[in-house]
Amino acid sequence: MGAKVTPKKDMKSDCKYIFVVGGVISGVGKGVAASSIARILQDRGKNVTAIKIDPYINIDAGTMNPTEHGEVFVLGDGDECDQDMGNYERFLNVNLTRVNYMTTGRVYQSVINRERNLEYGGKCVEVVPHIPLEVIRRIEEARDIANANVVVIEIGGTVGEYQNMLFLEAARMMKLRDSKSVFVVMVSYLPVPSKVGEMKTKPTQYAVRTLNASGIQPDVIIARSQVKLDDKRKEKLSMFCNVPKDRVISAPDVDSIYDIPINFEKEGLGDMICNVVDMKCDTSDNDGSRKWKIFANKVHNSKKEVNIAVVGKYFDTGDFVLSDSYLSVIEAIKYSGYNNGVKPVLTWINSIDFEKNKANLKRLSKFDGILVPGGFGSRGIEGIISVVQYARVNKIPYFGLCYGMQLLVIEYARNVLGLRDANTPEVNPKSKNLVINVMDSQVENINKNKMGGTMRLGDYKAILKKGSMAQISYGSNEIVERHRHRYEVNNAYIKQLEDKGLVFSGTSPDGKLMEIAELPKSKHPFFLGTQFHPEFLARPLAPHKLFSAFIKSCIK
Numbered sequence: 001m002g003a004k005v006t007p008k009k010d011m012k013s014d015c016k017y018i019f020v021v022g023g024v025i026s027g028v029g030k031g032v033a034a035s036s037i038a039r040i041l042q043d044r045g046k047n048v049t050a051i052k053i054d055p056y057i058n059i060d061a062g063t064m065n066p067t068e069h070g071e072v073f074v075l076g077d078g079d080e081c082d083q084d085m086g087n088y089e090r091f092l093n094v095n096l097t098r099v100n101y102m103t104t105g106r107v108y109q110s111v112i113n114r115e116r117n118l119e120y121g122g123k124c125v126e127v128v129p130h131i132p133l134e135v136i137r138r139i140e141e142a143r144d145i146a147n148a149n150v151v152v153i154e155i156g157g158t159v160g161e162y163q164n165m166l167f168l169e170a171a172r173m174m175k176l177r178d179s180k181s182v183f184v185v186m187v188s189y190l191p192v193p194s195k196v197g198e199m200k201t202k203p204t205q206y207a208v209r210t211l212n213a214s215g216i217q218p219d220v221i222i223a224r225s226q227v228k229l230d231d232k233r234k235e236k237l238s239m240f241c242n243v244p245k246d247r248v249i250s251a252p253d254v255d256s257i258y259d260i261p262i263n264f265e266k267e268g269l270g271d272m273i274c275n276v277v278d279m280k281c282d283t284s285d286n287d288g289s290r291k292w293k294i295f296a297n298k299v300h301n302s303k304k305e306v307n308i309a310v311v312g313k314y315f316d317t318g319d320f321v322l323s324d325s326y327l328s329v330i331e332a333i334k335y336s337g338y339n340n341g342v343k344p345v346l347t348w349i350n351s352i353d354f355e356k357n358k359a360n361l362k363r364l365s366k367f368d369g370i371l372v373p374g375g376f377g378s379r380g381i382e383g384i385i386s387v388v389q390y391a392r393v394n395k396i397p398y399f400g401l402c403y404g405m406q407l408l409v410i411e412y413a414r415n416v417l418g419l420r421d422a423n424t425p426e427v428n429p430k431s432k433n434l435v436i437n438v439m440d441s442q443v444e445n446i447n448k449n450k451m452g453g454t455m456r457l458g459d460y461k462a463i464l465k466k467g468s469m470a471q472i473s474y475g476s477n478e479i480v481e482r483h484r485h486r487y488e489v490n491n492a493y494i495k496q497l498e499d500k501g502l503v504f505s506g507t508s509p510d511g512k513l514m515e516i517a518e519l520p521k522s523k524h525p526f527f528l529g530t531q532f533h534p535e536f537l538a539r540p541l542a543p544h545k546l547f548s549a550f551i552k553s554c555i556k
Contacts, residue, residue, distance in 0.1 A: 014149055015149050015181065016183065017150075018034075018184075018273065020155065022157060023158055023187065024158065024190075026156075026157060031052070031087050033222055034152050036091065037185065038092055038150075040261050040284070041270065041273065041281070043292070044270060044281040044286070045281065045286075048151075049100065049143065050092065050100060050151070051101070051142050051151060051152070051153045053103075053153065054104070055163035056103050056105065057105040058103055060079060060101075060106070061103075070327060071086070071324060071328060073085045074458060074484045075096055076097070076459045078098075078459075079097065090538075091261075093539050099141050099145055102135070107131060108131065110134055111131060127166065131166045132167075135166070136174060155168065159214070168211070169215075175216065180277060184218045185220050186218040187224060188208075190233065191203065199225060199229070205237070208221070218243060219276055220243065221241060221243055222251050222269075223249065226252065227252050228250050234248045255299075256296065258292070259296055261292060262292070270284050299334075304341065304343065305342065305343050305345045306343070306344055307345050307367045308333060310347065310349065311349045329371065329401065330346060331538060332544055333371070336550070337551050342551065351387065355380065361386060365394065369396065369397040369398070369399065369553070370387060370391045371550070372403070372407065373535075374402035374404065375403045377426060378427040381426075385407055389415055392412075392524065398524075399529070402531060402532070405530055406487060410423060413493065413497065419435070422434075435490050437487065438487055439485075442486040456483050459481070460480070461478065462479050463506065464477050468505030468520075469528060470528065474546070475545070481534060482533050488513055489504070501519065501520075502518075505518050506530070515530065515531045516529070528550075
């Protein structure tokens with residue numbers, strides 16, 4: 001449970017709540033639609049906050065497999081949450097907290113704890129109404145902490161799924177309390193079967209009727225499809241879904257998700273929301289929207305390409321590649337690329353390819369830069385270490401994040417210090433040279449198998465070495481970055497590594513934790529790793545300085 005908050009009476013009547021639900025299939029862009037709606041209203045002068053509801057029993061996203069669920073996004077307060085929280089932060093350029101994220105498990109845990117503490121005064125505690133009421137309490141808590149007058153709430157999954165029912169019930173109860181303050185958006189998919197060649201509205205009609213069965217009528221339908229919706233399809237959806245035609249918004253596939261808020265405004269979505277919920281809004285033509293359009297234009301106008309290899313281990317999901325495992329990394333590369341006038345072309349490479357055949361390393365010679373994102377466990381690690389060595393020896397810009405930094409240190413210890421068995425206990429706990437080791441604070445957690453939410457998580461300060469590549473890139477001697485790890489560089493090997501030329505250019509304020517490792521620019525154009533995850537702080541209108549330094553070295 002979050003901190004107890006006394007609701008502000010004036011906020012209850014003034015605040016507007018926009019629920020975003022899905023129809024037909026998952027993965028059609030509810031999160032980006034919610035982020036875009038939030039961005040539109042923020043640009044119109046509203047103080048907006050966003051909430052993601054995940055229908056999982058998991059307390060947080062930290063224990064979910066990234067190839068099944070996608071990236072685990074970490075907030076500044078250390079909460080491990082769904083990747084859509086990253087979209088909210090990036091689109092709104094705000095830092096959210098754990099009150100903006102809830103799961104089924106988190107909601108039930110709160111209700112059970114309150115029942116055990118006699119906070120229900122001896123009443124029979126029931127799934128309805130007490131679970132939906134707890135959902136509403138959390139929505140209001142997030143509203144009050146942000147002092148928001150608009151709250152955008154995305155309900156994960158699609159309507160009709162059993163696990164969504166209680167969250168939809170919360171939306172129904174809120175709409176019953178004040179129908180003018182609650183606005184419901186359905187993001188639904190309209191397929192165009194290749195053998196038929198006609199866009200079909202029937203699946204969305206059924207989705208709306210399923211939502212109706214929960215006591216909710218959507219105020220607007222965002223129609224996702226490969227192509228733009230025509231008037232005939234809009235008329236059909238209007239007739240059979242009981243939605244005015246001008247509230248059926250066409251949302252065709254686009255090359256850049258950053259065009260979506262602009263397209264929504266062209267369709268009149270911003271004006272529509274403001275009118276339906278009786279909310280006074282500023283004009284859509286303002287400084288915020290202009291800056292957003294400038295960035296969106298850069299996405300399309302950046303023609304010169306820079307080729308980046310992303311070497312990871314969380315790509316395989318059956319016969320498909322799940323790049324969502326590294327969503328924040330991908331976006332961070334793009335922001336720095338576009339803002340430096342180049343188009344990043346990313347190639348996903350499974351590190352196991354280099355374990356099967358080391359001759360595959362020659363493939364890396366065609367790339368302008370190599371990035372190794374975070375990860376856990378032993379699978380594919382020897383392949384990544386080979387990649388690190390190739391990048392170091394051949395002077396290809398290399399950027400390692402979290403595990404990518406630890407493997408940088410292992411490679412350097414093996415091939416420069418001559419410690420051939422240098423390793424991490426994640427891979428070989430019996431190694432005589434564990435240059436990476438378990439953090440002291442994590443030993444008990446591992447021994448007791450306390451894994452969920454126990455890593456070193458969230459914001460921590462670091463001090464940068466003057467004149468280092470990191471310090472010059474940041475333009476600052478002190479930084480705060482987000483972390484997610486259990487292991488660290490073993491301090492017993494620091495002197496040996498430094499004597500052989502490796503520079504630990506960022507450390508914790510007490511000097512005990514190595515936050516950044518690099519080679520001087522005189523030895524390598526860019527060979528740098530961070531123990532933290534800089535990708536979590538990269539924003540479209542504020543690219544991360546380390547990613548920008550990496551991209552600049554790739555351009556050169």
